[in-house]
Amino acid sequence: MKKTLTLTCLLACWLCASAQSLREVWIDMPDSITPYLTKSQRTELADYVDMRAEPVVKNALGDTVRIERMTGNYLLVKLSRSSLLEVKLLDNNTLALVQTWKAPAAESKLRLFDLHWQGKVTVVACKEDIVKPDTMSDEEFSDLKSLMVPRMKEYHLSVDDNSLSVSWNYPLLSKKEARLVETLLKPQMLNWTGKDFR
Numbered sequence: 071m072k073k074t075l076t077l078t079c080l081l082a083c084w085l086c087a088s089a090q091s092l093r094e095v096w097i098d099m100p101d102s103i104t105p106y107l108t109k110s111q112r113t114e115l116a117d118y119v120d121m122r123a124e125p126v127v128k129n130a131l132g133d134t135v136r137i138e139r140m141t142g143n144y145l146l147v148k149l150s151r152s153s154l155l156e157v158k159l160l161d162n163n164t165l166a167l168v169q170t171w172k173a174p175a176a177e178s179k180l181r182l183f184d185l186h187w188q189g190k191v192t193v194v195a196c197k198e199d200i201v202k203p204d205t206m207s208d209e210e211f212s213d214l215k216s217l218m219v220p221r222m223k224e225y226h227l228s229v230d231d232n233s234l235s236v237s238w239n240y241p242l243l244s245k246k247e248a249r250l251v252e253t254l255l256k257p258q259m260l261n262w263t264g265k266d267f268r
Contacts, residue, residue, distance in 0.1 A: 193266035
């Protein structure tokens, strides 16, 4: 009984010591992810959030970096006029990182890491099912379908839960054409299973 109690206490202490806050995760982020933002600047931004001051710094390129939102497990950073960074603590040993570039159509990249920023296998089981509406003719469907290449994926992590939204952007289409093809391929919401998003 005594041994079990001692082992339980040691395990609890180890788990507490190994747990990291989102602030620490952000500060310890490898410079390679945001090469124009130093660790001291990331620390400065986190300090501003703690002080409830405006969390803004200038990066090495002279652009403005702003923390838009920071909770216990979610972070949204506007890295520049055309790029965003999202970080989400999914569980005790997994964080998701989404980088989005807008030039001007948005395209995202999702990566998974452990809390020491070691990469993990990333799986996003997203089905690109192009569906013909009942009211659309076969000819119109075929014409619109041919416009859907190339298309780019845009990801967003949820603030409230461990879900991932997936939508598509069409860099070569006009706004009118993009609205038409959006009826054929709807945005999707995927959930974190503990291993992947599906």
